[in-house]
Each structure stands twice: as structure tokens, then as C-alpha cells.
Amino acid sequence: DTTVKQNPRYKLARVGKPVNLICSQTMNHDTMYWYQKKPNQAPKLLLFYYDKILNREADTFEKFQSSRPNNSFCSLYIGSAGLEYSAMYLCASGDGGGNERLFFGHGTKLSVL
């Protein structure tokens, strides 16, 4: 049973086209994260929301956008997909506190052709 849901599970996109991935959580967590996972690499933090405040990692600042219309939902937006964006995208929510625990969704596997 997972309370962090991601849609879709698989996504095909064309080079140069936009991509929008969706995540929702039902635990009323203040923090939501997006990680990018490529084969044989560690999950890489792209950005996170704390409440309504968006924090983007410096090295991926221009590549990804996000919105959080309410506490439960968070999207990841790619304006113009490139081949290098092909990866698994993992959404997680955090239970707060000084060392918060993350709860992950199943991920969206994005393939850019």
C-alpha cells in the first residue's frame, strides 16, 4: 500500500516536447521531493517544496520546473525534453522534523525519443 502516487508509471516523450509528471500524497506532509534516477547511479535530488516554497538544486536549476497547487499535489515540468532526460523520476514526501523520513512513490519511467 503506497500513499504517494505518481502518474503516469511510464511516459514516452519526443525530443523538444514538454513533459509534465504528477505526484500526490495523502499524508499531509509539508515537504515533497523530486529525484532523478538513472541506471547504476544514485537517486539525484532535483528540487523540493517545503510548504509553498520551491527549492531547486543548483546544477539542475534551469532544467526542471515544479508547481504545488495544494499540499497534496506536486508536479515536475520539463519544458523541452532532451535525450538526457530519460530516467526514472521518483517523487517522495517527508514526514518533517530534523531528520525526516521519506516516503516514495513507484516512480515514472520517462523515455525520450
Add this chain to the structure above:
Amino acid sequence: GEQVEQLPSILRVQEGSSASINCTYENSASNYFPWYKQEPGENPKLIIDIRSNMERKQTQGLIVLLDKKAKRFSLHITDTQPGDSAMYFCAASSGGLSGKLTFGEGTQVTVIS
């Protein structure tokens, strides 16, 4: 930032034996070290974590050790079963909104019957 190295990347063990995964970190301010297990097609799930005020923690066939001097922590799976076959990720963080989780590259554990 933080860098986490995880070894080995692949681990095959005989059913009933133990499996050990080792991680090292760089940031001496890191104080929280969780372990996530990801089974095929599933989301990563937190299985055990340890904070810097502890050196050892044990739960349900899992033991984690933390050596702060050496900046090293490890996961030991005792009496491995086929259900332990999965990808395991270690992570480290220094807590708070500025100390987000940094993951290792993962260890693919296969338990052979």
C-alpha cells in the same frame, strides 16, 4: 554538500548466510543515515535508520552500524531469504531543510536458494 559512496554494487549470497553493505560519507555534520529497499517494480521503502547518537541498531534481521570517526556506516542482513533480494540504497543527511538526503548508488542483492 554531501557525497555518499556505497559498495559493493552487486552482491550475491547463499540463502541463510549474511549480507553486508558498506557506505562512507564526507560531511562530518551528517547525523542521519537511513537505508531504503527497492524491490522490482516497487517504490523504495525505508527499512531501518540510525542517528548519530547511536552506534548500532537492530530490527527484524537487520543490523546497522555507524562509525562516526571513520564516516562509515553499514547494513547487515542476517539469515538472508529470497525475499531479501532487492536493490538497497544507503543515504546520509545533516538534517533540516538545508540538509537533504544524499543517496549512495545502490547495491543489488540477490539471494540464491
